[in-house]
Amino acid sequence: MRNITKIVGGLGLLAAAAATTATAATTLESVEDRGHLQCGVSTGLPGFSQPDQDGKWTGIDVDTCRGIAAAIFGDGDKVQFTPLTAKERFTALQSGEVDVLVRNTTWTLTRDTSLGLNFAGVNYYDGQGFLVRKAIKVESAEQLDGATICIQSGTTTELNLADYFRANGMEYDALVFDTSDQTVQGFAANRCDVLTSDRSQLAALRTKLTDPSSAVILPETISKEPLGPVVRQGDDAWFNIVKWSLFTQVNAEELGITSDNVDDMMDSDDPSVARLLGSSGDMGAKLGLSDEFGADIIREVGNYAEMFDRNVGPDTAVGLDRGVNALWTDGGVMYAPPLR
Numbered sequence: 001m002r003n004i005t006k007i008v009g010g011l012g013l014l015a016a017a018a019a020t021t022a023t024a025a026t027t028l029e030s031v032e033d034r035g036h037l038q039c040g041v042s043t044g045l046p047g048f049s050q051p052d053q054d055g056k057w058t059g060i061d062v063d064t065c066r067g068i069a070a071a072i073f074g075d076g077d078k079v080q081f082t083p084l085t086a087k088e089r090f091t092a093l094q095s096g097e098v099d100v101l102v103r104n105t106t107w108t109l110t111r112d113t114s115l116g117l118n119f120a121g122v123n124y125y126d127g128q129g130f131l132v133r134k135a136i137k138v139e140s141a142e143q144l145d146g147a148t149i150c151i152q153s154g155t156t157t158e159l160n161l162a163d164y165f166r167a168n169g170m171e172y173d174a175l176v177f178d179t180s181d182q183t184v185q186g187f188a189a190n191r192c193d194v195l196t197s198d199r200s201q202l203a204a205l206r207t208k209l210t211d212p213s214s215a216v217i218l219p220e221t222i223s224k225e226p227l228g229p230v231v232r233q234g235d236d237a238w239f240n241i242v243k244w245s246l247f248t249q250v251n252a253e254e255l256g257i258t259s260d261n262v263d264d265m266m267d268s269d270d271p272s273v274a275r276l277l278g279s280s281g282d283m284g285a286k287l288g289l290s291d292e293f294g295a296d297i298i299r300e301v302g303n304y305a306e307m308f309d310r311n312v313g314p315d316t317a318v319g320l321d322r323g324v325n326a327l328w329t330d331g332g333v334m335y336a337p338p339l340r
Contacts, residue, residue: 027231027238028288031072031099037079039065040089040098043179046204047312047320048104048124049081057081060311061102064123064229064246067301068100071245071293076300085179086154090115093230100242101230104201106156111230120243122228125324125333127221128160129199131206134216136193141220145170150183150192152176157197160223184208187215198225200312200320207317241287248294250336251276252303254327259302262295276339283339294339304334 031037041049041061049061066076082098093101094116105111106126107119130149132138141164151157153176165172175192177183184205187195195202199217206212229246231239252258255273257265266279274280278292285291301307308325312318326332 027099027235028072028241035078037065037069037072037100038082038098039068039079040082040084040092040101040103041065042103043083043085043181045104045180045201046207047200047316047318048204049083049102051081051083058311060123060307061104063301063307063311064102065100067249067297067307068229068242068245070296070300071241071248071287071289074290074292074296074300076297086152087178090117093117093232096232099231099238102228104198104227105230106198107226107228108156116233117230118233118239119226120229120231120239121246121336122226123246124200124227126198126200126225126227128157128196128223128225129202129221130218131187131195131197131202131215132193132218134214138218141218141222142168142170144172144194146172147193148173148175148191149194149196150175150177150186151196152180152183153178155197156223156225161196164222180205181208198227200318203318203320204312237288241289244287244339245293245297247336248276248297248339249301249304249307250327250334251339252294252298253305254329254336257298257303259298259300259306262298266295272338272340 041057044050047059049057049059051057065079069079070076082092084092084103089101089103089105092098107122111117112119130141130144138144149161149172151161151174175186177186180197180201183195186192188209195205199221202217206215209215229242231242255276257273257276262277265273266277268274275283277295278284282291284293308322312320314321322332324333326334328335
């Protein structure tokens with residue numbers, strides 16, 4: 001068993017934290033006892049979480065799940081995926097059906113405070129946009145007055161859409177569907193003029209059109225959509241494991257650690273590299289994990305850049321640039337606290 005439980009502190013600290021410690025161990029212990037992580041993902045979104053014809057799941061969200069599994073077990077394949085619609089996702093996490101939700105889900109105040117959940121970081125910074133057919137010759141969202149718009153229910157896009165049209169004195173008719181697949185099918189069947197969702201999701205859904213080049217994403221971004229993993233409140237130890245698994249990938253990119261060089265980097269004299277890979281210090285023990293949890297994540301999944309590039313990068317069908325998801329050192333906003 002890779003879990004290394006380490007309790008530090010005097011009797012006063014133990015007394016004050018007794019109830020929290022009992023609760024905090026629950027998710028990690030149940031995952032270890034089960035032998036795999038149960039991760040909630042989308043029902044199928046290219047680049048984020050989608051099964052191939054053999055049932056193998058791939059995507060940024062899938063790799064985030066695999067990184068958590070690698071941190072716990074040293075094996076990124078010790079994870080099973082539960083596909084969830086937007087309506088199902090929070091209930092599945094609240095009920096314990098899944099251990100963590102990584103399903104292109106936006107971090108908002110309401111979700112952070114009223115659902116009994118905690119967001120554990122951001123694995124993709126996004127924003128809502130509009131997909132239109134080139135044939136209708138619309139070049140700006142300001143030309144969408146009176147449009148029929150396909151939209152997925154149970155998402156932040158509904159309120160964002162209403163706010164944007166109200167602020168710009170425009171009207172629209174909403175055609176609401178339960179899943180993202182249904183929205184793109186409605187768009188493809190000409191049931192609506194416009195499809196709205198997060199810009200990354202629009203790029204992914206466009207790949208499902210018979211002719212992806214027939215549609216274009218308009219230039220406007222009308223919202224902030226920070227997407228990332230979600231856990232239940234009341235389990236701080238699990239919350240820490242999930243967020244630091246993601247932070248490890250971001251820090252590894254910044255430090256130049258990749259899945260190809262991770263074993264060579266184990267001998268690095270750089271203190272930051274040594275702490276991340278567990279060749280010195282006790283960062284893993286502080287999380288109740290092996291000190292080499294960071295090395296395990298990078299071996300199994302790679303750093304953030306590797307995860308981004310193979311799933312949604314310029315050389316994939318989704319074809320996204322890093323944009324704001326570039327490291328802060330490269331002009332983006334992707335930034336992680338240091339492992340120290």
